[in-house]
Amino acid sequence: MxxxxxxxxxxxxxxxxxxxxxxxxxxxxxxxxxxxxxxxxxxxxxxxxxxxxxxxxxxxxxxxxxxxxxxxxxxxxxxxxxxxxxxxxxxxxxxxxxxxxxxxxxxxxxxxxxxxxxxxxxxxxxxxxxxxxxxxxxxxxxxxxxxxxxxxxxxxxxxxxxxxxxxxxxxxxxxxxxxxxxxxxxxxxxxxxxxxxxxxxxxxxxxxxxxxxxxxxxxxxxxxxxxxxxxxxxxxxxxxxxxxxxxxxxxxxxxxxxxxxxxxxxxxxxxxxxxxxxxxxxxxxxxxxxxxxxxxxxxxxxxxxxxxxxxxxxxxxxxxxxxxxxxxxxxxxxxxxxxxxxxxxxxxxxxxxxxxxxxxxxxxxxxxxxxxxxxxxxxxxxxxxxxxxxxxLELVGKKKDVPHHSIELISMGKAQAEMIQFQTNRESAVVGKKLHEISFPNRANISAIIRENRVITPYGETEIKEGDFLYILVEAAYKERLKKVLEERVPRPETGVDRDTDKDD
Incomplete structure (x- = not known):
């Protein structure tokens, strides 16, 4: 009608x-x-x-x-x-x-x-x-x-x-x-x-x-x-x-x-x-x-x-x-x-x-x-x-941490470079380290860090903390090397404050 x-x-x-x-x-x-x-x-x-x-x-x-x-x-x-x-x-x-x-x-x-x-x-x-x-x-x-x-x-x-x-x-x-x-x-x-x-x-x-x-x-x-x-x-x-x-x-x-x-x-x-x-x-x-x-x-x-x-x-x-x-x-x-x-x-x-x-x-x-x-x-x-x-039924896990910030991730095909996002967790080896202490590939640069919905400008003395979102610009040829650095794990004892109720998964 x-x-x-x-x-x-x-x-x-x-x-x-x-x-x-x-x-x-x-x-x-x-x-x-x-x-x-x-x-x-x-x-x-x-x-x-x-x-x-x-x-x-x-x-x-x-x-x-x-x-x-x-x-x-x-x-x-x-x-x-x-x-x-x-x-x-x-x-x-x-x-x-x-x-x-x-x-x-x-x-x-x-x-x-x-x-x-x-x-x-x-x-x-x-x-x-x-x-x-x-x-x-x-x-x-x-x-x-x-x-x-x-x-x-x-x-x-x-x-x-x-x-x-x-x-x-x-x-x-x-x-x-x-x-x-x-x-x-x-x-x-x-x-x-x-x-x-x-x-x-x-x-x-x-x-x-x-x-x-x-x-x-x-x-x-x-x-x-x-x-x-x-x-x-x-x-x-x-x-x-x-x-x-x-x-x-x-x-x-x-x-x-x-x-x-x-x-x-x-x-x-x-x-x-x-x-x-x-x-x-x-x-x-x-x-x-x-x-x-x-x-x-x-x-x-x-x-x-x-x-x-x-x-x-x-x-x-x-x-x-x-x-x-x-x-x-x-x-x-x-x-x-x-x-x-x-x-x-x-x-x-x-x-x-x-x-x-x-x-x-x-x-x-x-x-x-x-x-x-x-x-x-x-x-x-x-x-x-x-x-x-x-x-x-006590079947809740860790609260999902979804970024609400507006940094745009890009992939520059002709330049063979990509901006990637990585969120740290308790066992990330980079947590607790300062940027100058981390063996990032030469062709990878941290452009920004998001911590509790605030933008942290990275420099050599910046310390990485649990839950940080890292935005890293990397050339495609060095992406796998960067992944190895980011995905390295170090077992850490759990605290009463941050205990994971979903640990059996």
């Missing part, structure tokens, strides 16, 4: 309004203790046809395309920031949660929907498959800058980054069975292993090619390197999907490879992708909110069914799946309880819920509305209480 009346100008004004709304929502969501995805969705619902009537949107196919594109960007950004050493330490439990955990959750919710409501067995299983996986966008956003114990954060992020293939496989297989009204899901099991295998293979290959390309291709503008990284994310998903593999898994694996490689223009790439992921998240949730009709969603039947299934998911299905998936995997009962509680549902279930609508299945709209209500309940109840839950 709005777009039809005002055309291009109206579209641009609406886009600006939605982006401004998303930014304001993102700023106040943490202050209010409400997950940002809830508020993004509300912006879409308010501006939709059942709200202010600014946009009339009912195209599930378009919403599906936008959702998949946004998930690729969000997964890629999450993978870039994930340390391989951290993922490796929780690889087995995360894989178990991403496969067996999703299957158990889907079966329990599927049988619940079948026995409690007017769904056929296959329709109930389809609903269970759609909500079976945790959501990367929701988990990454919920854990970002929170001081959750490192082991817990790594497990949840690795699980959410790798469990989409199982949910997608189950969803598409059940849609095919319902649409064809024959066949057996057992004949499709080999397809799952093919999708997982190809996803891993393509992710590793494209990730390696991507990191080599970023480091060796000389582009005229440094602004092109972040765009090149996004191009690799999109091509990773596309070629893997065309080959019959899991595009989502491939994107996450490729991002892991690229993010854990030595990159030129690293800071620019990371900052661009973080901003782009925020924009994708805002766009995706608002579009999904537009697809919802509050008049259909907030009915006694949908709310009752949705709330009951959300309760079963949060209190029964997810904990059962977690405890069974993590048998004999060195997790305490408290840790399993926290992982159960932090299994957030978000954009992935809503995007998957558009698939039955696109295929024209009979119960598709009821499934979509119930899934939407489950996601709202999960995000609102679980997402807003993660930090408090971790505190109650």
């Amino acid at each position: 709005f777009l039809n009346s005002f055309g291009t100008n109206g579209f641009l004004l609406l886009a600006a309004f939605l982006l401004f709304s998303g930014i304001i929502v993102a700023k106040f969501s943490s202050r209010w203790g409400i997950p940002s995805l809830i508020l993004f969705i509300m912006v879409g619902m308010v501006t939709g046809s059942d709200g202010l009537g600014l946009v009339y949107f009912h195209d599930a196919g378009t919403a599906q395309i936008i959702g998949v594109f946004a998930l690729v960007i969000i997964l890629f950004e999450g993978g870039l920031h994930t340390k391989w050493a951290t993922v490796k330490s929780v690889a087995l439990p995360s894989l178990s949660l991403a496969t067996l955990g999703v299957l158990i959750t889907s079966l329990l919710i599927g049988f619940s929907a079948y026995f409690l409501f007017n769904f056929s067995l296959l329709e109930g299983m389809l609903l269970g498959a759609i909500v079976g996986s945790t959501d990367a966008a929701a988990v990454f956003a919920a854990l970002k800058e929170r001081n959750i114990k490192a082991k817990m954060g790594a497990t949840l992020e690795a699980e959410s980054g790798t469990n989409d293939p199982m949910a997608v496989f189950l969803t598409l297989s059940l849609i095919e069975l319902i649409a064809a009204n024959d066949g057996s899901i057992w004949t499709m099991i080999p397809t799952f292993f093919v999708q997982m295998g190809l996803g891993l293979l393509f992710g590793l290959a494209v990730g390696k090619i991507g990191s080599l390309s970023i480091n060796n291709i000389r582009l005229d503008s440094s602004a092109l390197y972040p765009i090149l990284s996004v191009a690799f994310a999109l091509i990773t998903y596309s070629i893997t999907a065309f080959a019959g593999g899991s595009g989502f898994l491939a994107v996450y694996v490729a991002a892991l490879v690229i993010g854990n490689s030595e990159l030129t223009y690293r800071y620019s790439i990371f900052q661009f992708n973080e901003g782009f992921a925020w924009m994708a998240q805002i766009l995706m949730f608002i579009i999904l909110g537009l697809l919802v009709y509050p008049g259909q969603l907030f009915t006694a039947e949908i709310m009752g069914n949705g709330f009951l299934l959300a309760f079963i998911l949060i209190i029964v299905a997810r904990p059962v799946a977690v405890f069974l998936s993590l048998i004999k995997m060195n997790y305490t009962v408290k840790e399993k309880i926290f992982i159960s509680w932090a299994g957030l549902r978000g954009a992935v279930p809503i995007v998957l819920a558009t698939f039955p609508i696109v295929e024209g299945l009979e119960a598709s709209r009821d499934i979509f509305n119930i899934v939407f209500f489950i996601v709202l309940s999960s995000a609102l109840v679980q997402g807003s209480t993660i930090s408090n839950f971790a505190n109650k």
